Amino acid sequence: MKMTSRSFSRAALASTLLATTVGASLLLVTSAGAATTLGASAAQTGRYFGTAVSAGKLGDSTYVNLLNREFNMVTAENEMKWDATEPNQGQFNYSGGDRILNQAVSNGKRMRGHALLWYQQQPGWAQNLSGSALRQAAINHVTQVATYYKGKLYSWDVVNEAFADDGSGGRRDSNLQRTGNDWIEAAFRAARAADPGAKLCYNDYNTDGVNPKSTGIYNMVRDFKSRGVPIDCVGFQSHLTNSAPGDYQANLQRFADLGVEVQITELDIAGSNQANAYGAVTRACMAVARCAGITTWGIRDTDSWRTGQNPLLFDGNGNKKAAYNSVLDALNAGGATTTPTTPTTPTTPTTPTTPTTPTTPNPGGCTASVSLNSWNGGFVATVKVTAGASALNGWRVTTVLPAGATVTSAWSAANTGTTGTVTWANVAYNSAVAAGQTTEFGFQGTGSAEGITSTCTAS
Ligand code: G3I
16 A cells, blocks of 8 residues: 555554553554664564574574674573583583573673473483472572572573473473472572572463463463462463464463563474464564563574474574564564563562571471571571481471561471461471481561571471
8 A cells, every 4th residue: 555645644643642542651663663683673672582592502603693693682502401500419510501691691682591490301310319309409409500690690491391281281290290289389489589680480382372281371370479479471482383373462461461471482483384473473472561572492494403394583504584584574563562571579689698597406306497588578588407316207397587577478388377486397298307318498478587596396
């Protein structure tokens, strides 16, 4: 259609009216501000455009030139997974993750952490653990790795792919799941305590439309939000072929309406309709105010884990494909975004207050010590229970909270009371502690817990 000066004015007026109608919380960007790279185009609406990066390719100049030119967010494809970061129990290796992080930061990019806990890519030693030993090792892994990267990451995929593909909407069976259904919330709480500034995401695949799996996750997120379990974002991997489900945008929107950010975290699309499908996915994100950004799972087709399917935006020589232009056009067409996209839980001053309260002398076979992570108006307490010379078959901890402090949620122990003197009893999976060994539980609260004391009794 030919644009006359009258129709142009009408369009401009409509645009102005829309901007006025939606109010200050939405930002409209028109094609007048069209940018020429993915990252810059996404940034026009406060979003990011990212890619998975492999440390082993950082010596490839074509790869690095594309990375630096086009992307402003980075995910380590493998280097921050459990097998890479804790190859032996208690021995951590951040070399691959650090290479990617340093490259990103020194070139003005941000980074998503991927992934703290996953049923795949576990180190052999973790695959051989179960029960409370695995739970403790997993939570320790979350705490150590999130603490190491504290303040440096935009978000963490705290838990990856924990839901089943069987149409039940339930959890996937795994060694982690068999430690108890609360393993996911325990991981999120530990991650928040370790790095209160990172957005904490749940990430999964085959969740791109409204289906039993995505609904199972939706119900978990809704439950977490209602109980104060810290979750800020949901990642939709979006490994697709030819098209996105027709309700892709509606699915993103229903999660956004729960108050979490949504992110497209591992996008790749195979098939002859690739360019159209990339455009549709990008437009869906742009239409959802809380869709913070898109990450493709690699740069060139030859970098993809989907060997031979050519599912990415650049060909093997680093040339832009038709899919690239679809994405760029959709980013430049603008969209609604919240300004700013804020974390949903407190991130204010995060003073790790270590260590803790004095350990009480063992009155009956165990000791307890408390570590606090505090911020203005709130805290997370991690309580370590250590068995004495004899094994424990059960334990009780009594904490005395200062006035004004209130427990709002807890994990890995059952509490009686929420203020003043609060007692904590083991749950089934952590009742048994071998002589000299430890188990942990934790709780989150409002107010200040500075000065908290704890005593432990074997039961
Ligand atoms: O590093 C070793 C190398 O030393 C060894 O010689 C070689 C032999 O096979 O294996 C190399 O490790 C491989 C690693 O990629 C690095 O190339 C692993 O075998 C291989 O399993 C691993 O695959 C990764 C896969 O996750 C499993 O971790 C893919 O690169 C990675 O793209 C893929 O990414 C996942 C996301 O994390 C989660 N969502 C699905 C997505 C695709 O599967």
